[in-house]
Amino acid sequence: MNHSLSNRYSAKARHFHWTVAALVILAYALILSTDIFPRSTGIPAFLLQSHFWTGIVVLLLAIPRLIERLRQPPPPVSPPLHPRLELLSRITHWALYAFLFAQPLLGIMTVWLSNGTIPVPGTSLAVPSPFGVTPHLGHSLESIHKTLGTAFYYVIGLHIAAVLWHQFVRRDNLLKRMW
Numbered sequence: 001m002n003h004s005l006s007n008r009y010s011a012k013a014r015h016f017h018w019t020v021a022a023l024v025i026l027a028y029a030l031i032l033s034t035d036i037f038p039r040s041t042g043i044p045a046f047l048l049q050s051h052f053w054t055g056i057v058v059l060l061l062a063i064p065r066l067i068e069r070l071r072q073p074p075p076p077v078s079p080p081l082h083p084r085l086e087l088l089s090r091i092t093h094w095a096l097y098a099f100l101f102a103q104p105l106l107g108i109m110t111v112w113l114s115n116g117t118i119p120v121p122g123t124s125l126a127v128p129s130p131f132g133v134t135p136h137l138g139h140s141l142e143s144i145h146k147t148l149g150t151a152f153y154y155v156i157g158l159h160i161a162a163v164l165w166h167q168f169v170r171r172d173n174l175l176k177r178m179w
Contacts, residue, residue, distance in 0.1 A: 008177050010072045016065035017178055020058055020100065024156070027054040028149075049121040052111055056118075059104035066097060077166075078173045092158055099152045106145040114138030 009017070030051040037043035081089065111118050112129030115138075119126045166174035 007075045007078070007173060008179070009075060010068065012068045013065070013072060014178055016061060016068060020061050020065060023054055023058045023061070024100075024152075027051055027058065028153075030054060031149075046121050049119050052107060052118055053121060055104040055107045058100060059108075062097070062100040062104075065100075069097075075177050077177075089162070092155065092162065095155050096159060099148065099155060103145065103148055103152060106141050106148065110138050110142040110145055112138075113141065 008014070030047045034044040034047045034051075037047075039045075080086075108118065109131075112131055113134045116129050116133045117126035118129075163175055166172050
């Protein structure tokens, strides 16, 4: 086995990581940009629908990403981390995975319970809800979705700060494993 390759995540894991990261950024950009345009233009509705579908794609990619993560354990950080830092790293990573599942699922349930369908942007198509419309419950789930979305910012920020610390302070191989 090539030594440099054994110190990297698998090609699948790297692909899932960067694709999901880009999609999470896109989901945030879409939802944050809905307030920029007047509602009368229809652009906010299109952006919101695109946000829904970006979240659905994140969920669909999170499944094989998690399977790959369980199939192929992460390569070791060199030099090794102190056990407490290793524990914090594991907690942060599992929190990221929890968000990758919870946020899209909450978003899907919010839309289905509030509207009865998830519209396909730019078309008259929609995915119908298997549940009845329950606006009160949909509103409650939306509130949780928004709160978790804010918390997700902080976990993502912690993840990025840790990567930068590893790269520029600790100067270990953490980032190289994901390239």
